[in-house]
Amino acid sequence: RTVPSPVDLARSVRAARSEAGAAFGDAAVFLERRISRPRHVEVQLLADHHGTVIPFVERECSIQRRHQKVVEETPSLAVSPALRATMTAAAAAIARAAGYTNAGTIEFLLDEAGQFYFLEMNTRLQVEHPVTEMVTGLDLVHWQIRIARGEKLTIDPLKALTPHGHAIECRIYAEDPDNNFLPSPGRIQHLRVPAGPGIRDDSGATSGLDVPIFYDPMISKLIAWAEDRPTAVARMRRALGEYVVAGIKTTVPFFTWLFSQPEFEGSAFHTTYLDELLRERNGRPFVETGGGDEDLAAIAAAVRAAMSPRGAGASRLASAAPPDPAAAGLGRWKIQARTEGLR
């Protein structure tokens, strides 16, 4: 329980003892500092078997839904070079004290006063490791293997701490954001993954794949890198607009909305920011279609029905092979327009 002021302390301890005694048969009470509106800031490490520990520039992972990260980025706008030096040194000290080897991450909570507190250590490579790779040019997975083979770390420590540009990652889930983020398993009928400058997609999905129900419903990690954060945000928006996953619902429309929120652009958030924003939204759909999109869909549906070999009203997809444009007598301009439309 949260104790808002010293006046409430005695009463709260009594209530906690009583609950604990009843539930566990042990009335011990732990006191922890309450940190309000913290940022989740973490430090990636590599440590070899020869005593070298290299900390990396921090990652900001405060955009979370129900305590699960959905967006991660590096560097954190809330971390100055001085604070970075202190936090990464602390992280490396923890790893050295524990005799830790290979890849790991120290997670901290950073409060509004610039104080940071140890949260936990993840003794493995994390989902969000690509953003660190994008701003340092280093391959963390490759280094995991090299370290395991007994090789010495030859990374310049300054290079690991100095970000080049800014990288952001979105965890794309097979969930329906307009239905309380309910998992949306099923078959991916068509997949078109974005690409282009600064865009990386680490994907676990292919067209035709049934998204399984047995694990986390993550289907890919979409990462955008650019020389500065505004450009990275703009690239991510562009990439999200191009991400086509047909056959299941995904959180892409949710990210499209999130990346246009002013607090997000200003990096003014903390670990409960997203939960609060979603509560305020109260289930209003993320997929907002303009009249133009709906007109287009109506026309496309009618045209498709007219083209279908079974004629009007067919609800099955035509399985015709792609037509040969030259045979259909299309001129060069039309072929070009179609190709550009499909990019």
Add this chain to the structure above:
Amino acid sequence: MRYEVEVNGQLRQVALTRRDGRYVAVMDDREWIVDAAQVGPHLLSLLIEDSTSALNGGTAAAVATGQAPAGRRTSREISIADDAVRGQLVFGIGSVPLAVGMNSRRRSGRSADPAHIGAGPQRIVAPMPGKVVRVLGRPGEPVAHRQPVVVIEAMKMENELRAARDGTIAEVLVREGQSVEAGTLLAVITSS
């Protein structure tokens, strides 16, 4: 040919004719010329020219929603997927999904608009296999828009299935602890 298409719960009437190998589409007193090709099993490529003569150059609103000004051609790619659970198609325009129904004899109650008057009963259906961990209402009880009705455990999490509109619980067909398949009917809510 006249087609009745349901897009995101709204019924649209589209009249198509063929002209010089292309389609002329007329809808809501506007006209488009459409060149269409099915370029993949789930991919439709359209070259569309807005040829509405009533609007000169398009209104500001039309430009804002991405409609081409009169006479301009745009090239669009549309993905088409089957949504067997809900008996509809999902068209993807870029990353924006739209629910599309072609059969005008579809039963009522498919409207996505929670305020739709006279809609049929809501069917709360399991979207995936799982286990019913909580039933939050009984027949006869009223429910509000977005009120959770059944909780299903699946994919490492508990998922609340909610009423899409205000109504009254008519039937609850499962009990706590029961395993369900995707598509299993869990509860029926009638409009109050």
